[in-house]
Amino acid sequence: MQKIDVCLSPDLIHLYDLVGKAVVVVDIFRATSCMVTAFAYGAVEIIPVEDVDVCASHREQGYLISAERNGVTPAGFDFDNSPFSYQVDRVKGAKICVTTTNGTVALRRSVQAAQVFVGAFLNISSVVRALKAWAGDAIVVCAGWKGKPNLEDTLFAGALIDELVGQYSVADDAALMAWKQFNVASSDLITAVKHSSHVNRLLGLGIEKDITFCLERDRYDVLPHLQGDKLVL
Amino acid sequence: MQKIDVCLSPDLIHLYDLVGKAVVVVDIFRATSCMVTAFAYGAVEIIPVEDVDVCASHREQGYLISAERNGVTPAGFDFDNSPFSYQVDRVKGAKICVTTTNGTVALRRSVQAAQVFVGAFLNISSVVRALKAWAGDAIVVCAGWKGKPNLEDTLFAGALIDELVGQYSVADDAALMAWKQFNVASSDLITAVKHSSHVNRLLGLGIEKDITFCLERDRYDVLPHLQGDKLVL
Numbered sequence: 001m002q003k004i005d006v007c008l009s010p011d012l013i014h015l016y017d018l019v020g021k022a023v024v025v026v027d028i029f030r031a032t033s034c035m036v037t038a039f040a041y042g043a044v045e046i047i048p049v050e051d052v053d054v055c056a057s058h059r060e061q062g063y064l065i066s067a068e069r070n071g072v073t074p075a076g077f078d079f080d081n082s083p084f085s086y087q088v089d090r091v092k093g094a095k096i097c098v099t100t101t102n103g104t105v106a107l108r109r110s111v112q113a114a115q116v117f118v119g120a121f122l123n124i125s126s127v128v129r130a131l132k133a134w135a136g137d138a139i140v141v142c143a144g145w146k147g148k149p150n151l152e153d154t155l156f157a158g159a160l161i162d163e164l165v166g167q168y169s170v171a172d173d174a175a176l177m178a179w180k181q182f183n184v185a186s187s188d189l190i191t192a193v194k195h196s197s198h199v200n201r202l203l204g205l206g207i208e209k210d211i212t213f214c215l216e217r218d219r220y221d222v223l224p225h226l227q228g229d230k231l232v233l
Numbered sequence: 234m235q236k237i238d239v240c241l242s243p244d245l246i247h248l249y250d251l252v253g254k255a256v257v258v259v260d261i262f263r264a265t266s267c268m269v270t271a272f273a274y275g276a277v278e279i280i281p282v283e284d285v286d287v288c289a290s291h292r293e294q295g296y297l298i299s300a301e302r303n304g305v306t307p308a309g310f311d312f313d314n315s316p317f318s319y320q321v322d323r324v325k326g327a328k329i330c331v332t333t334t335n336g337t338v339a340l341r342r343s344v345q346a347a348q349v350f351v352g353a354f355l356n357i358s359s360v361v362r363a364l365k366a367w368a369g370d371a372i373v374v375c376a377g378w379k380g381k382p383n384l385e386d387t388l389f390a391g392a393l394i395d396e397l398v399g400q401y402s403v404a405d406d407a408a409l410m411a412w413k414q415f416n417v418a419s420s421d422l423i424t425a426v427k428h429s430s431h432v433n434r435l436l437g438l439g440i441e442k443d444i445t446f447c448l449e450r451d452r453y454d455v456l457p458h459l460q461g462d463k464l465v466l
Binding site for chain 2: 008009011012014145146147148149150151154170171172173174176177180184185195196198
């Protein structure tokens with residue numbers, strides 16, 4: 001049987017052999033939710049980069065630019081890290097360069113995998129379909145918060161496992177714990193994440209509607225994946 | 234209110250500021266369960282070291298020596314990594330040098346904390362009492378398995394939090410998840426860990442009775458703590 005594992009933080013990725021595997025990178029609040037939304041609104045390419053200056057320099061090459069550090073957006077960027085900021089006409093046909101505190105780090109550290117998909121609750125069924133069509137093992141890489149595991153990415157990993165059991169078996173304890181965590185929380189994810197420190201940090205930024213939006217399942221039927229250093233559909 | 238956090242793996246310890254805090258190091262299967270058992274049987278000192286050769290060299294200095302790598306004991310050592318191996322007369326009054334795959338690593342990486350306690354289900358009430366008497370914040374450092382989080386250490390962290398809420402608040406998502414994980418499993422820990430990869434690894438070594446023993450609560454009323462590079466009562 002195929003195996004599915006969960007890496008709870010990019011700081012643990014050195015412990016996982018990604019070669020030949022399908023990786024799903026997830027940063028529910030809010031990088032991968034934003035990326036999925038951007039592609040749903042017609043973006044044609046997203047380049048994730050780790051550095052704010054590198055991101056800014058992409059404007060000269062015709063990219064729209066998006067940056068987030070510690071939940072907020074530095075001045076001079078086209079988008080902040082809210083999925084609502086991508087629901088605009090100029091996203092259609094756009095190439096976008098993105099840097100965020102956690103999500104882009106997780107993406108860049110996953111490059112040696114055979115396939116890197118961008119996952120969020122917003123496109124979870126698209127991810128499930130891709131992993132059902134995949135013949136090898138899979139690893140969910142949670143972006144976490146500055147290296148620490150977080151609840152919402154772990155819940156997404158558990159939700160994915162919940163859809164894949166039967167075809168995939170749970171590889172290790174982190175995956176087992178994520179699955180259990182999701183089973184307990186699945187009937188009401190919003191309440192489950194209310195006590196999360198990361199969510200409280202975000203609520204302090206006044207983005208309650210982002211939280212609700214990012215926990216919505218299957219709003220979009222798109223599956224961005226990494227091709228070289230770019231995300232495309 | 235005091236805060237309690239959980240570091241799910243020694244490979245994440247760089248993300249936690251241990252200075253001025255009380256740390257509880259836990260390696261349920263089986264390093265800290267063995268240490269607690271050894272002190273309960275009269276050991277006066279345990280030196281945790283990371284290297285098998287360094288451990289062996291302590292014999293010349295009058296130490297009994299104990300080593301484990303990948304769940305098994307190299308030839309020529311006095312104890313293996315079973316708590317039953319310490320339930321013998323010669324442990325009384327002994328100084329012991331120990332090296333294990335995970336537990337000793339977690340201990341050595343926790344040295345900058347103000348206090349480092351050795352925790353296990355076997356002595357959990359002793360740990361709870363110490364943390365109730367402690368005035369600062371606390372962090373549970375889980376030994377995990379070769380850097381990856383594991384279920385049993387996470388469950389212990391959750392059990393500890395469950396006893397301390399009221400005096401301590403949960404610091405971050407890892408602690409929140411550990412607590413939730415324990416709440417779901419608390420009525421039957423043995424069944425809960427049966428699907429754990431680490432437990433299956435250990436069951437392959439034929440140590441089912443160790444598993445049951447290490448999940449027993451409050452068999453011993455001892456609290457080893459780190460003093461310099463040595464564990465003492």
